[in-house]
Amino acid sequence: MIWVDTIVQGVLLGGLYALFAAGLSLVFGIMRLVNLAHGDLIVLAAYLILFVVTVLGVHPLVAVLLAAPMMFAIGWGLQRLILTRTLGDDILPPLLVTFGLSIVIQNALLEGFTADSQRIPMGAIETASVALGPVSVGLIPLLTFASAVLVIFALNQLFYRTSLGRAFRAVSDDPTTAQLMGIRPASVFATATGIAMVVVTIAALYLGVRSNFDPTIGPARLIYAFEAVIIGGLGSLWGTLAGGIIIGVAQTLGGSINPEWQILSGHIAFLVVLLIWPRGLFPRAFD
Amino acid sequence: MPILALRKVSKSFGALTVADAISFEVPQGQALGIIGPNGAGKSTLFNLITGNIAPDSGTVVLDGTDVTRLSPMQRCRMGVGRSFQIPQPFGKLTVFENLLVAGAFGQGKTEAEVTDSAAAILEQTGLLPKANRPAGGLSLLDRKRLELARAMATNPRLLLLDEIAGGLTDAECNSLVETIRGLHAAGTTIIWIEHVLHALNAVVERLLVLHFGRVIGIGAPAEIMTSREVQEIYLGVEI
Numbered sequence: 001m002i003w004v005d006t007i008v009q010g011v012l013l014g015g016l017y018a019l020f021a022a023g024l025s026l027v028f029g030i031m032r033l034v035n036l037a038h039g040d041l042i043v044l045a046a047y048l049i050l051f052v053v054t055v056l057g058v059h060p061l062v063a064v065l066l067a068a069p070m071m072f073a074i075g076w077g078l079q080r081l082i083l084t085r086t087l088g089d090d091i092l093p094p095l096l097v098t099f100g101l102s103i104v105i106q107n108a109l110l111e112g113f114t115a116d117s118q119r120i121p122m123g124a125i126e127t128a129s130v131a132l133g134p135v136s137v138g139l140i141p142l143l144t145f146a147s148a149v150l151v152i153f154a155l156n157q158l159f160y161r162t163s164l165g166r167a168f169r170a171v172s173d174d175p176t177t178a179q180l181m182g183i184r185p186a187s188v189f190a191t192a193t194g195i196a197m198v199v200v201t202i203a204a205l206y207l208g209v210r211s212n213f214d215p216t217i218g219p220a221r222l223i224y225a226f227e228a229v230i231i232g233g234l235g236s237l238w239g240t241l242a243g244g245i246i247i248g249v250a251q252t253l254g255g256s257i258n259p260e261w262q263i264l265s266g267h268i269a270f271l272v273v274l275l276i277w278p279r280g281l282f283p284r285a286f287d
Numbered sequence: 288m289p290i291l292a293l294r295k296v297s298k299s300f301g302a303l304t305v306a307d308a309i310s311f312e313v314p315q316g317q318a319l320g321i322i323g324p325n326g327a328g329k330s331t332l333f334n335l336i337t338g339n340i341a342p343d344s345g346t347v348v349l350d351g352t353d354v355t356r357l358s359p360m361q362r363c364r365m366g367v368g369r370s371f372q373i374p375q376p377f378g379k380l381t382v383f384e385n386l387l388v389a390g391a392f393g394q395g396k397t398e399a400e401v402t403d404s405a406a407a408i409l410e411q412t413g414l415l416p417k418a419n420r421p422a423g424g425l426s427l428l429d430r431k432r433l434e435l436a437r438a439m440a441t442n443p444r445l446l447l448l449d450e451i452a453g454g455l456t457d458a459e460c461n462s463l464v465e466t467i468r469g470l471h472a473a474g475t476t477i478i479w480i481e482h483v484l485h486a487l488n489a490v491v492e493r494l495l496v497l498h499f500g501r502v503i504g505i506g507a508p509a510e511i512m513t514s515r516e517v518q519e520i521y522l523g524v525e526i
Contacts, residue, residue, distance in 0.1 A: 163391050163398045166380060170388045173377040180337055181441060182363040182393035 005135040006256045007249055012137060014228075014248030015145030016210065018241040019203035020221050021228035022151055023196035029235035030172045030192045031087060036098040039222030040105040041197065045071050045204035046213050047113055050120050060120050060205060068201045075197030079190040087189075102218065109215035120208030144206040148244070151199055152237045158195070159237075168192055227270040233280030242281055246273065288351050290315045290445055290476045296335055296345030298500075305331040306342065307500040313445075318477040320487040320508070323497035324520065329480045330372060332497065333447050336478075337369050338362045349445070363393050368443025372450040372480075374430035378423025382414055382433055385422050386440040393441030405440055412436040412466055428459045435466060445476045452483040464489050484512075496520075 024038045035041075045067060052063035082101075086093040128139040159165040167188050171178045175185040207213060207221070224247060231246055232239025247266045254265025273281070289312035298306040305328040313319050323329050334340040336347060338359040346355045349365055357365075377385050386408060390401030409415045412432045417425065422433055431451055438446055448467070452460045464486050471477055471490055481487040487494075487508075494511040496504040498520050504511050511517055 163387070166384050166388045166398075167392060169380055169384075170377045173379055174375055176339065177371070177375045177377070178388075178392075179359040180339075180363055180369050181389040181437070182360050182395065183388070184358075184360050 001134055002256070006252050008132065008135050008137060009141070010249030010252035011245050012141035012145045012248070013252060014241070014245030015141070015148035016203070016206055016244070017224045017228045017247050018148040018244030019144065019151060019199065019206060020225040021232075021240045021244055022148070022155060022237065023199040023203070024222075024225045025229045025232075025235065025237060025240045026155060026196045026199070027193055028229065030168050031189050032091075032172075033083060033087060033094050034091070034098070035083075036095060036222065037101040037105055037218075038098075038200070038225060039220065040102045040109075040218030041071075041075075042200050042204050042207060042221050043213055043215060043218040044074075044105055044109065045197070045201045046120065046208040047109055047118070047215075049201070049205055049208060050118055053120060060122050060209065063120075064201055064205050067204075068198045071197040071201045072194040075200075076190045076194040079193035080186065083193065084186050084189055102222075106215050106218060113215065115214055115216070117212040117214040118208070119212050120205065122209045126209060140206070140209055144210070147202055147206065148241060151202060152241050155195075155199070155237050164188075164191065224266070227266070230280055231270060231273045233282040236280070236282040239280060239282035243273075246270075288315075289313055289348075290350060291336065291478075292348040293336075294346045294348065296342045296347060298331060298335060298340060298342050304500045306335060308345070309335075309497075309500070309502055310345075311495060311502060311505055313476060313478060316474055316476055317493060318471050318479065318491040320491035320494045321478060321480045321497060322482070322484070322487070322494060326499075327497040328500040329497055330449055331500075333369060333449055333478075333480065336362075336447060337367055363441055364395060366442070366444035367447065368393070368438035368441045368445070369447040370431075370434035370438045370449055370451050372453070374427075374434045376422035376425065376430060376433050376437070378421065380422055381419050382422050382425070382429075382436075383409065383418040385433060385437050389437045389440040390442070401440070404442070408436050408439050411469070412439070413462065427454055431455065431463065435463065439470065443475065445478070446470065448477065448479040448481070450480055450482060452481055452486040460486050 020042060024035060027033050027035055048067045048070060049060060049063045052058065052066050053060055082097060083094065086097045125139055129136050130139060130142065159168060167183050171183060171185045171188045178185060227247055228243035229240050231243030246269055250269030251262050251266040255262030291313040293309050293311055295308045295310055296306055297308050321329055331340060335342055338357060342355065346353050354362055380388065383405065386405035387398050387401065390405050391398045394401065409418050412435055414429065414432050414436055417429060425433060435451060452463060460483060467490055479487060479491060491508060493506065494508045495502060496511060496517050504514055504517050
């Protein structure tokens, strides 16, 4: 029974990684921009939620509702003012700029919030659990997973069922032709990054409720997010969820054998998948 | 007032002059054909009109408004539609979605408002049976049809067609020509670059000949085709 429990916990942990990865996947899918500051933006959002909770004294779920539009605005401005200028045939400028941004965010957070580790307080719900058949699972991990499924479902609907989604796909296909159809790529890109930052805010809530965070943990979250995106196949959102689950399960399985192996086994699972399916599990038909 | 006027428009890429003080006007509702050897600067001329390339000097005037500094997106909203010589559909979108995107963003409307007209265009261009297929998998003829259909979906008043008949069989070509004639009859101004002269002559009222970025003749097709200079340069008649 312990194995069932381990796997269930791993799947639920995978939900968190999928949330980390969904925003990254969205931005990469639309503008081929690898955002190395993605992990730090998650941490930034976590501090923003904590700040709202502390200053206004509201519940973290309310704080998320307030933080999400702020993060949307941050993402929109960031894309419009900085990141769009780095896009082009050369893949190096966006990498360099987002790497620099990562350092800037980390140091700004250190200045503003010190290096003390923090946690978003959510009260009794933090330790509440429900019985799922033979295993008992934490309410927060369950909510995390449900949110991940919901976020990915919503992003898919947005992508394939709305006018904005079609504009995303058209611009991703061919920005020059899209302009001739009356689409303004710069504003489409800014909206996409804004939406990615809303997803980041949701991820940040669960990050901050489930574990401690400090200004320097961003890059490690970026690695998990990357691995989930690549396992799933670039640009496939459901694949990203599958990728998150694979890393999550590998980590809890490894951790149950030897606690030291937890992180390592996640990375090994990533390497194994990459060796067998270099394009990921669900590569897109065209690319 | 002409719908489009170019005034001394010049553009060079390094030492290569692709547009050399080009001036001409297109009256509302006219169909103008553009011919010229490969490398004459025909597609560049379209890029100058749509705004994909900024001229070094000169002005592009649309409906009396100087649009030289406006973006392709703004010109699209002012009624300039374009098809590409090498079809560039949004490959991951379905055929119908290609039209929805063009219709909604090209006209600044909601998708619901353009759904009916997009469906009508599919019917008109013979793409209805393939409406829900990804555009990336279409045959050459269907890609050409989609180029035309997508340009039509932006509801252009000035339609630029870039070698839309090239590479097609006569029968395929004729069906496209019929669609274009229909558009012209409905009042759309058309500028059409084409090597397939019989297709061009079935529609256009005026011909413009471009050679090394210069306009070397503009006038009625019969007059242009019999001009000695055009025959020497374009049709390769021995001097």
